[in-house]
Amino acid sequence: MDWSSYYPVLVATDATKPTPKEGPNADTRYSANWAPLMTKQVEVADIGCGYGGLLFALSPRLPDQLILGLEIRTSVTEFVQEKVKALRSQHASTGDFQNVSCIRANTMKFLPNFFSKSQLSKIFLCFPDPQFKARKHKARIVSTSLNSEYAFVMRPGGKVYTITDVEDLHYWMVEHFDAHRSFERVSEDELEADECVEVMKSETEEGKKVERNRGPKHVAVFRRLEDPPWP
Amino acid sequence: MQHPYHCLVPITAQGDGAKSLLLLACGSNLILASTMNGSIISMWTSDPGVLLATEPGSGGGDEDGRRKKRQRIGTKSGASPRIVKLAVSPHGQHAVAVTDDKCLRVFDIKNDVLTEVSQRTMPKRPCAVKILPDNATILSADKFGDVYSLPLLPSEPDSSHAASGEDPFPETQKAAFKPSATNLTVHTKRNRKALEAQLKQKSFTAKKEALKYATREVDGRERSYIITADRDEHIRVSRGLPHTHVIEGYCLGHSEYVSKLCLVPGTDLLVSGGGDDWLGVWNWTTFALRHKLQLPRGAIASYAASTSAVASERTVDDAKDTLAINVSGLWTVPYMDSSGNHEIAVAVGCERTPLLFLVRSSSLQSSEADSLLFTKLELPAPPLDVVCSENSVIISIDNRQSESERLKAYKISEDDVGLGYQLRIEPDAAWNTRLKCLNDAEQEQHCDDESVDELLYSVATLRKRRAWSSKQGEYGDEDPTNDLTEAGDDIAE
Numbered sequence: 001m002d003w004s005s006y007y008p009v010l011v012a013t014d015a016t017k018p019t020p021k022e023g024p025n026a027d028t029r030y031s032a033n034w035a036p037l038m039t040k041q042v043e044v045a046d047i048g049c050g051y052g053g054l055l056f057a058l059s060p061r062l063p064d065q066l067i068l069g070l071e072i073r074t075s076v077t078e079f080v081q082e083k084v085k086a087l088r089s090q091h092a093s094t095g096d097f098q099n100v101s102c103i104r105a106n107t108m109k110f111l112p113n114f115f116s117k118s119q120l121s122k123i124f125l126c127f128p129d130p131q132f133k134a135r136k137h138k139a140r141i142v143s144t145s146l147n148s149e150y151a152f153v154m155r156p157g158g159k160v161y162t163i164t165d166v167e168d169l170h171y172w173m174v175e176h177f178d179a180h181r182s183f184e185r186v187s188e189d190e191l192e193a194d195e196c197v198e199v200m201k202s203e204t205e206e207g208k209k210v211e212r213n214r215g216p217k218h219v220a221v222f223r224r225l226e227d228p229p230w231p
Numbered sequence: 232m233q234h235p236y237h238c239l240v241p242i243t244a245q246g247d248g249a250k251s252l253l254l255l256a257c258g259s260n261l262i263l264a265s266t267m268n269g270s271i272i273s274m275w276t277s278d279p280g281v282l283l284a285t286e287p288g289s290g291g292g293d294e295d296g297r298r299k300k301r302q303r304i305g306t307k308s309g310a311s312p313r314i315v316k317l318a319v320s321p322h323g324q325h326a327v328a329v330t331d332d333k334c335l336r337v338f339d340i341k342n343d344v345l346t347e348v349s350q351r352t353m354p355k356r357p358c359a360v361k362i363l364p365d366n367a368t369i370l371s372a373d374k375f376g377d378v379y380s381l382p383l384l385p386s387e388p389d390s391s392h393a394a395s396g397e398d399p400f401p402e403t404q405k406a407a408f409k410p411s412a413t414n415l416t417v418h419t420k421r422n423r424k425a426l427e428a429q430l431k432q433k434s435f436t437a438k439k440e441a442l443k444y445a446t447r448e449v450d451g452r453e454r455s456y457i458i459t460a461d462r463d464e465h466i467r468v469s470r471g472l473p474h475t476h477v478i479e480g481y482c483l484g485h486s487e488y489v490s491k492l493c494l495v496p497g498t499d500l501l502v503s504g505g506g507d508d509w510l511g512v513w514n515w516t517t518f519a520l521r522h523k524l525q526l527p528r529g530a531i532a533s534y535a536a537s538t539s540a541v542a543s544e545r546t547v548d549d550a551k552d553t554l555a556i557n558v559s560g561l562w563t564v565p566y567m568d569s570s571g572n573h574e575i576a577v578a579v580g581c582e583r584t585p586l587l588f589l590v591r592s593s594s595l596q597s598s599e600a601d602s603l604l605f606t607k608l609e610l611p612a613p614p615l616d617v618v619c620s621e622n623s624v625i626i627s628i629d630n631r632q633s634e635s636e637r638l639k640a641y642k643i644s645e646d647d648v649g650l651g652y653q654l655r656i657e658p659d660a661a662w663n664t665r666l667k668c669l670n671d672a673e674q675e676q677h678c679d680d681e682s683v684d685e686l687l688y689s690v691a692t693l694r695k696r697r698a699w700s701s702k703q704g705e706y707g708d709e710d711p712t713n714d715l716t717e718a719g720d721d722i723a724e
């Protein structure tokens with residue numbers, strides 16, 4: 001992946017060591033396939049980020065980490081990208097919001113194209129589309145197989161944050177992460193000490209909407225466990 | 232009409248039960264043949280209306296019940312279920328056939344007789360099946376993306392779970408399906424059977440088209456892996472049982488679907504093919520793409536143009552920018568080098584193309600121009616499957632449009648007259664004589680060309696309707712359910 005246009009100030013100044021542009025296997029014999037080296041890698045992913053409320057709230061709170069929103073709708077992605085641009089130029093003097101960006105992606109299919117093994121420390125799944133009909137459940141962004149993919153791109157100790165106002169979906173997500181051997185549920189006590197939980201509740205667009213309608217907010221957080229030793 | 236043989240599997244067992252047989256699928260018939268003289272030893276059909284004289288020992292009280300079941304299940308069209316995939320256990324005592332009624336059928340072939348011993352309806356039709364080296368576990372993968380492991384020989388209901396106090400695979404379908412398929416939503420007996428089946432199976436998932444089981448030694452201990460490929464261009468390497476939930480890595484680089492995978496024995500190389508016009512040569516232990524082996528477009532194009540039945544799948548776009556290559560088969564075949572050593576070549580077939588290309592496994596990573604590396608074998612009709620017996624290569628072809636035999640045997644050797652990378656391919660007279668019996672056998676099947684086409688040529692349908700995403704070189708498409716909705720029947724309906 002070429003991240004240079006997403007996080008321009010983080011392009012390594014010593015860019016003599018380029019990295020492959022498309023995945024780890026691009027044919028680097030051709031310079032067109034080189035991407036500039038970055039000083040940092042994305043560590044926090046907001047999957048289905050919508051209009052990006054969470055991204056902009058996290059940016060000052062996690063100043064040393066690169067945060068990326070992934071969104072499937074082109075127009076919404078463009079909106080977020082424009083907003084990133086605007087915020088960056090407004091804050092040019094302080095250099096704020098350089099650590100946040102948004103990319104258009106169908107994460108149900110292409111997550112491993114964006115992140116390598118153990119790259120992420122946090123994944124946010126905030127108010128995912130509920131896909132109410134049973135027939136549509138396979139389109140939910142939490143499933144046994146997708147959880148294996150989330151586990152792949154996450155480092156042990158990293159956390160998946162989920163929040164929804166749909167009770168059925170909450171139980172669905174809890175059930176699937178609980179059943180997955182790469183994850184364990186994080187305790188209530190730990191949630192209280194984690195500021196990301198509060199931010200996720202109050203700063204997402206959906207979170208605000210639910211607030212206005214006095215709807216419920218179901219939160220569940222899961223920790224990526226170490227892989228078992230080989231038998 | 233003679234129905235082509237569309238799946239071939241060799242059965243070889245050493246030691247006590249030494250044998251050398253060939254298992255062939257021909258529409259809804261399964262045939263066991265001897266490699267000694269090519270005679271048909273046993274036959275089975277999914278067609279309940281056909282009584283098989285060649286099926287001794289399959290009688291017994293159970294038969295009636297089974298037959299009724301078959302009738303009940305049937306396929307929508309009323310035709311009898313057809314075999315879509317075959318696998319044989321390493322010790323050669325059992326075979327598994329997937330039929331297009333979503334059934335996994337296990338056969339006992341111990342006494343050289345095809346006896347169907349079980350029939351399990353899967354939630355989705357399996358598209359790849361394998362019996363693991365333990366001779367006791369089936370891995371089955373469906374197009375929707377689920378990979379199941381299930382016992383070859385089902386034990387009494389639930390006893391397996393009770394026996395092993397702890398569920399070794401907590402990642403079961405229990406969770407995945409509970410909300411959508413409760414007892415309330417499952418109406419038909421068939422659905423309930425499928426549901427019960429999935430509740431018992433342990434699974435992991437990978438969106439997949441091809442499935443390989445690989446092992447390698449690390450620090451003196453053997454590790455097993457499951458390698459799957461899918462229509463989203465990914466080749467995924469996961470751990471084998473029991474830690475199938477752990478993904479070890481992805482071989483990324485294809486830009487079209489991947490339909491076939493082939494492990495090169497004695498190396499860490501994996502060859503992949505599908506909708507791209509090149510084969511991927513990977514080191515599957517490091518996930519690194521070692522070489523993109525360009526397929527001979529020119530040769531394929533000239534044949535594709537002359538084939539009457541060129542894919543109905545082709546979109547306007549495809550037609551415009553010339554041909555779309557769909558790799559429909561990758562096989563390893565033996566050949567003899569000029570000093571008499573046994574070597575391995577990879578054989579490549581493309582859908583609806585009457586050619587087979589061979590490339591030596593030793594030149595898979597060669598820096599030589601790719602076009603020089605392939606030896607082209609012209610066939611009377613498109614190849615469907617390839618199987619090796621001793622040092623001969625048997626190719627089944629779609630003979631419906633030609634006068635040719637359905638099965639043809641060849642011997643491959645190194646060309647000692649200095650044709651560089653080329654291989655010499657000669658008809659194998661001895662084997663061709665042996666194949667006469669199978670080639671002449673008239674197998675009663677009521678089927679029309681169109682339905683046979685559908686059975687034989689499914690790979691091209693994986694090609695996606697590429698929207699703007701390829702244009703922009705981005706990963707994604709607007710509708711996350713795009714591939715999911717067409718992937719098969721729903722369990723809850």
Ligand SMILES: C[S@@+](CC[C@H](N)C(=O)[O-])C[C@H]1O[C@@H](n2cnc3c(N)ncnc32)[C@H](O)[C@@H]1O
Nearest residue numbers: 048049050071072106107126127204205206711
């Ligand atoms: C209900 S919105 C929630 C937006 C945001 N997370 C919030 O809490 O305000 C769900 C978002 O997920 C996006 N989405 C759905 N499926 C997706 C997929 N497969 N990949 C990426 N984004 C997806 C939708 O386009 C939509 O913007």
